[in-house]
Amino acid sequence: MSDDMRFGLSRQATLPGPLRLDGGVLLSPVDIAYETYGTLAPDGGNAILICHALTGDQHVASDHPRTGKPGWWTRMIGPGKPIDPARDFIVCSNVLGSCMGSSGPASINPATGRPWGMAFPVITIRDMVRAQAMLLDHLGVDRLKAVVGGSMGGMQALSWPATFPDRVGAVVVIASTARHTAQNIAFHEVGRQAIMADPTWAGGDYYGGEPPAAGLAVARMAAHITYLSEAGLTEKFGRRLQAREAKSFGFDADFQVESYLRHQGLSFVDRFDANSYLYITRAMDYFDLAEEHGGLLANAFRATRARFCLVSFDTDWLYPTIESRSIVQALNAAGAPVSFVELSSPYGHDAFLLDAPEMNRVVDGFLKGGR
Amino acid sequence: MSDDMRFGLSRQATLPGPLRLDGGVLLSPVDIAYETYGTLAPDGGNAILICHALTGDQHVASDHPRTGKPGWWTRMIGPGKPIDPARDFIVCSNVLGSCMGSSGPASINPATGRPWGMAFPVITIRDMVRAQAMLLDHLGVDRLKAVVGGSMGGMQALSWPATFPDRVGAVVVIASTARHTAQNIAFHEVGRQAIMADPTWAGGDYYGGEPPAAGLAVARMAAHITYLSEAGLTEKFGRRLQAREAKSFGFDADFQVESYLRHQGLSFVDRFDANSYLYITRAMDYFDLAEEHGGLLANAFRATRARFCLVSFDTDWLYPTIESRSIVQALNAAGAPVSFVELSSPYGHDAFLLDAPEMNRVVDGFLKGGR
Structure with a gap:
């Protein structure tokens, strides 16, 4: 295993922006911390974006610099895994608003020279996705082979084809939802x-x-x-x-x-x-993909030609299977190709981060199934 | 409606004790605040003890002195209700450890003349029940026609026949459990x-x-x-x-x-x-009626001749129906007569406090079914 695989290429990009946020604010500059694994193919067709969950970060397959723990999804990403740096160019960036190197409330507000704190603008899942798209522009990635995420990462994955219908070929959404419920x-x-x-x-x-x-x-x-x-x-x-x-x-x-x-x-x-x-958490609570598209979830998926793969876990009571089913119904209504499976696990929502051979088989089969 | 019915007879008894607590401490004196409704029959056979939940109090069928709101279970207790002061002598006391007049951490520690605070001894559900028994002694109630409670009140109701097998004729346990789970x-x-x-x-x-x-x-x-x-x-x-x-x-x-x-x-x-x-909350977490009886729940019920009625609600995920079922199985194993019903409600655990005509019919029928 090369150093690149073990630690990834850990970088921070300062993107000029401005990024127009859903709340109306223009954010500039936009710092995005990210890691990459593997090499972008000459035709640019092997890029996969991994989206992390609420408290996750860009260290998806390399050791966390503060805790020293292995990357949070080494079971899914690595040599011989469904997402393999020998084949894929893998990008994982810290979401906008987080604290591992991307712009967030702990960043310096250029207007004051002090940390933003609560003066940082409230952001949305779609804002996170737009920042990711700016990063991909910076990296020379025009179109994603796939976007993959669990939990809040799944919200971003769902938001990708809705926001950039032509820039993504396949979408993997695991243990996630298209909207936050009252609970x-x-x-x-x-x-x-x-x-x-x-x-x-x-x-x-x-x-x-x-x-x-x-x-x-x-x-x-x-x-x-x-x-x-x-x-x-x-x-x-x-x-x-x-x-x-x-x-x-x-x-x-x-x-x-x-x-x-x-x-x-x-x-x-x-x-x-x-x-x-x-x-x-505010961005997650604001997330309602149907609301962003005239109140009908199917509308979010009418412009894309992406294929979809949804996975839920039977003991996940945070984002239960019924949430995935309603996404599948919307995709069906939009005529988008979708495969869906509910997996059995005793571990609840966290199952997607744990050893789940069936999940790996599903993702592996789906990603190999087309371009 | 008489003033007695509207407001109950609100009293505080200072019981000499000492009360030997499960933690080993001797507590003395023991103040218990309580309300009564109706009149004790000459043969003493019409006494019903109502046990309240975590944040409940003795004001079960009369206005709360601080909030001015009606009693917390006026749907169950009152003229023409399943528990009727025209027929029953109804007692509801504030549990030991609470703050509405019974001894608890806000009470004065006689050893210091200052509030107990965290020097108050840790108590158990069984300690609450023993304090209730002391109050009944004080009131001249030798034996209960019934003990009735929901949620933590149901834990006390279950603990009653296990602790005082000869002092209770009927037990109503609603939306409750015989032990606290890890969750x-x-x-x-x-x-x-x-x-x-x-x-x-x-x-x-x-x-x-x-x-x-x-x-x-x-x-x-x-x-x-x-x-x-x-x-x-x-x-x-x-x-x-x-x-x-x-x-x-x-x-x-x-x-x-x-x-x-x-x-x-x-x-x-x-x-x-x-x-x-x-x-x-500590008392509730400590509650495991099987553990108090050699690890087998049925043992808790072998000495009593009480009849039991259990009610659960299908959307209660705090104390789901499976918890009631395991109590029913233990009662069956102990040869105790038991009726059990799972009711349908959209309101989750709180359903027992809300308008639930079916619950009222079940409790009414059960209480009229025998002595």
């Missing part, structure tokens, strides 16, 4: 309120001081429950106690599931910016 | 961490100053989502915007569901003590 919004709102309730959040103006770690950890804990299935939690933890013979009759983490959740919260604050969490 | 514990832990992350919580020593309102509001918001069904939230709010024509591209409550959740959080802090929330 989805509610869970995100709890997280945002937890962050904003933390006095160190200080209206988002905490850069240079202590971040609102306690609030962000609570937000992460609440969200994390939605990523796992009830059955998976029971299998993994049940009511087992944490390194004790009996209950403590106190408020320490008696149960393993408490300890696990606390760890999830604490480790998250080391790698993520609280304001980015606010902005990205 | 149940996880949601509660998020709420506790939200409270403890609030600097004004100050280790629980905030009495006399500002309470940790922001943390408690976040805890309530997270919990509130679990009380509603996804379908119910969609029906009630969907993605409808809050009194605006279009999205604000900001962080105000754009969606109605956000505004609703914020209101739930804010109004809760006016009526509830954050430390009580910690103690009562």
Whole structure:
């Protein structure tokens, strides 16, 4: 394995812009941090864009620089995997609004020379996609062989053919949805309120001081429950106690599931910016692809000739199978070719990030099925 | 309607104790605030104990003194209702650990003359039941015609025949469970961490100053989502915007569901003590009736001759029907008479507090079915 494969080519592009955002603001310049794997073919026909989820980043198949952990989707991307740098030119960029090198609330506002904080403009999933398109222009990629994403990455993947119908040949949407439901919004709102309730959040103006770690950890804990299935939690933890013979009759983490959740919260604050969490959850809550297209989801797909592949997991209660089915129905109504499968997994929403041989077979078969 | 019916007889009993708690502590004295409706029959055979849920109180059928709202179960209790003060002597007491007049962390610790705060002993559902039994002794009620409760009230109702097998003739358990699952514990832990992350919580020593309102509001918001069904939230709010024509591209409550959740959080802090929330959620998480009886739930019911009635709701994902079924199986194994029905409702866990004519018919028929 070459160094390029292990670590990818990690870069940051400063794109001149301006990028006109859905909220009406013109953003300029636009920094986008990204990694690439493999080489763009002379005909440019082997480019695949990977879109990451809420707290993901560009380090899809290479070690994370802060945590040292392997890339978040090495099960899908790598030598011999469905997306293979020996064949494909793979691009993964940090979404607009995030905190791993792309423009976001922690970036410097050129007008003030200080971090944007809450003065950063509210963004949408479509804005993220437009920024990705600007990056692809910069990289000389005119058209994508495929765009692939799970969860919020799937929202971007869906938004791609709707926004740039001629620039993408195939779309893979895993464990995702075409709109956030009231329950989805509610869970995100709890997280945002937890962050904003933390006095160190200080209206988002905490850069240079202590971040609102306690609030962000609570937000992460609440969200994390939605990523796992009830059955998976029971299998993994049940009511087992944490390194004790009996209950403590106190408020320490008696149960393993408490300890696990606390760890999830604490480790998250080391790698993520609280304001980015606010902005990205807002973008997800705003996402309603039908609304962007006259209220009819099928309209989003009428202009594209892309092929679609949808995958859901039977224990995913964050974006349950019914959400994928409604996308499939819209694609059918639009006359777009689509394959869809619901896979069985005990792991809930997070299944797409875990070992899922069937998912890999589905994606592999779909990507090899055409150009 | 007499004043007694409208307002109940609101009282507080100071019971000498000591009450030996499951955690080993001897608590004394034990204050229990309670209301009664109706009159105890000369033979003492018409007493019904109503057990309230996590954030409930003794004001089951009379106006709440702080909020001015009607009692929380006037649909079940009142003239012509399944539980009728013209026939029954109805007792509802504030659980041990709560904040509406019964001993809890906001009460004065006699050893210091100051509020207990986190020095209050950790309690269990069984401790709540033992305190209720002490109150019944005080009231001259030897044996209950029935004990009735929903949610955490159902846990107490289940614990009654297991703890005092000869003191109860009938048990009604609605939308409840015999143990908290990993997911149940996880949601509660998020709420506790939200409270403890609030600097004004100050280790629980905030009495006399500002309470940790922001943390408690976040805890309530997270919990509130679990009380509603996804379908119910969609029906009630969907993605409808809050009194605006279009999205604000900001962080105000754009969606109605956000505004609703914020209101739930804010109004809760006016009526509830954050430390009580910690103690009562802990008691619920500790609840595992099988574990208290050698690991086999049926053992909990072998000594009683009570009849049982269980009701679940099909959209309740907090305590889903499968939890009621496992209780029914244990009752069957113990040879206890039990009737069980799963009712259809769009309202999730909260259905038991709402208008549910079928639930009323089931409870009415069950209570009239025997002594």
